[in-house]
Amino acid sequence: DAKTTQPTSMDCAEGRAANLPCNHSTISGNEYVYWYRQIHSQGPQYIIHGLKNNETNEMASLIITEDRKSSTLILPHATLRDTAVYYCIVCHPVPNAGGTSYGKLTFGQGTILTVHP
Amino acid sequence: DTEVTQTPKHLVMGMTNKKSLKCEQHMGHRAMYWYKQKAKKPPELMFVYSYEKLSINESVPSRFSPECPNSSLLNLHLHALQPEDSALYLCASSHRITRQINTEAFFGQGTRLTVV
Numbered sequence: 688d689a690k691t692t693q694p695t696s697m698d699c700a701e702g703r704a705a706n707l708p709c710n711h712s713t714i715s716g717n718e719y720v721y722w723y724r725q726i727h728s729q730g731p732q733y734i735i736h737g738l739k740n741n742e743t744n745e746m747a748s749l750i751i752t753e754d755r756k757s758s759t760l761i762l763p764h765a766t767l768r769d770t771a772v773y774y775c776i777v778c779h780p781v782p783n784a785g786g787t788s789y790g791k792l793t794f795g796q797g798t799i800l801t802v803h804p
Numbered sequence: 805d806t807e808v809t810q811t812p813k814h815l816v817m818g819m820t821n822k823k824s825l826k827c828e829q830h831m832g833h834r835a836m837y838w839y840k841q842k843a844k845k846p847p848e849l850m851f852v853y854s855y856e857k858l859s860i861n862e863s864v865p866s867r868f869s870p871e872c873p874n875s876s877l878l879n880l881h882l883h884a885l886q887p888e889d890s891a892l893y894l895c896a897s898s899h900r901i902t903r904q905i906n907t908e909a910f911f912g913q914g915t916r917l918t919v920v
Contacts, residue, residue, distance in 0.1 A: 721908065723911075728892070728914075728916075729913055729914075730808075730894055730896075730911035730912050730913045730914050731847065731894070731896075731911045732911070733908040733909070733910065736908060772846075774846060781852070781854075781859065781860070783854050783855060783859070783900065787900040788900060789834075789835035789852070789854050789859075789898060789899075789900055790835075790898060790907075790909065791849070791852065791860070792837075792849070792896075792909055793849060794846035794847045794848070795846060796846055797846055
């Protein structure tokens with residue numbers, strides 16, 4: 688399964704964009720990049736995922752390089768409530784019987800994002 | 805309903821006790837997962853059930869025994885645990901994925917287990 692590398696911690700001013708990088712140089716062609724975050728003592732919360740195209744939803748944008756070896760999560764206007772641990776995960780498809788698959792999420796160490804006033 | 809519900813939220817148990825953690829989802833997901841998270845560490849995968857069958861066991865000690873009685877429920881039976889097993893236990897569920905569709909996993913809020 689592909690591994691990910693993220694900075695241990697980052698700071699961001701409230702209202703500014705937070706750009707969180709992730710390296711996944713051993714990613715395979717059928718593996719997706721997922722981002723989750725975890726606020727203290729809660730379960731991980733899904734943010735966004737992508738394969739090779741850039742993606743945007745109501746929470747964030749995901750920029751994936753053309754070679755797919757790295758990606759950046761962008762929180763466009765960070766708030767204090769965005770302070771959390773952000774995990775970049777390469778989702779490995781595991782085949783089921785019957786031709787279906789499910790995604791195996793293996794968490795890396797994550798980035799502690801602190802948004803300050 | 806996009807919730808994964810875990811009970812209890814907190815559990816304190818002695819090393820000779822037997823207890824169970826429960827997880828429930830009603831999203832029609834056929835893959836369910838148990839993760840263990842120690843303080844200040846990322847979640848670690850323990851077990852994966854797919855279509856109610858155990859698909860992955862990440863070399864977890866036998867004092868942890870998972871069970872999937874139906875497509876909505878996932879249990880984790882605990883017996884003869886050690887203090888170092890104290891952790892946040894997280895349950896998750898997801899749809900199957902295809903080449904065209906890759907969906908997210910939903911996590912519960914976890915059970916914080918303390919072994920004394």
